[in-house]
Amino acid sequence: VPVAAGKISRQKTKSGTYILYVISRQYDPAKKHTVPVRAMIGKVSDEEGMMFPNEKFFEYFPETPLPELRPEAERSCTLMAGTFIAIEEVVNHYRLDELLVKHFGDRAGLVLDLASYMVVEGRNQGQYYPDYAYRHPLFSPGMRIYSDSTVSKFLSSVKDEQIAGFL
Known part of the structure; x- marks a missing residue:
């Protein structure tokens, strides 16, 4: 999960917790306060402080290095044989x-x-x-x-x- 003060929020749903990134803020004259414009950038994983990024994440954090998905020949826990x-x-x-x-x-x-x-x-x-x-x-x-x-x-x-x- 990226560290960006005031720009990252979490949204809990039935299917998990999602990470939202604040793109901008727009003033709502009816409510008389600013409303954040957010983009979903990933879903929280089981590991603390980690998430599964989506394509939007890489739009807003392009400099983030990607970990190797399968550094060695890791296999699925069930093989279709x-x-x-x-x-x-x-x-x-x-x-x-x-x-x-x-x-x-x-x-x-x-x-x-x-x-x-x-x-x-x-x-x-x-x-x-x-x-x-x-x-x-x-x-x-x-x-x-x-x-x-x-x-x-x-x-x-x-x-x-x-x-x-x-x-």
């Missing part, structure tokens, strides 16, 4: 992992992860891959969660010869 098990059976049956290692080297696990992501989620946008990876088992060594920029760099580095060789 059903489709992984089925895909793993297909991979093992056809020995796809061996073929992928032959053509993609240490990134073979990432290729399998991306293929699983596309099958399970029905989409191919790389920016959503980290969210998928957080909730599902992965073929990558150590179940490493790659960032969307890493996925993009990898896909742009794949050569036609690698694809043709695998096929």
Whole structure:
């Protein structure tokens, strides 16, 4: 929660406590006093003095450094493993992992992860891959969660010869 004297207030609701930031004050002639104009900038977390910021927070506090969301390959407390098990059976049956290692080297696990992501989620946008990876088992060594920029760099580095060789 940012420290800004006279500018931060809290609003309690049934769903939690929200942090409001006073943008300005306007005089109300009917009430004969100023009324604050506020913007909601986040929701209080369970940890003392901490909050979950929203996009408005970064408009008013752009200099605030962001903590790394997943500094190491942290996982969801529950992994959706059903489709992984089925895909793993297909991979093992056809020995796809061996073929992928032959053509993609240490990134073979990432290729399998991306293929699983596309099958399970029905989409191919790389920016959503980290969210998928957080909730599902992965073929990558150590179940490493790659960032969307890493996925993009990898896909742009794949050569036609690698694809043709695998096929």
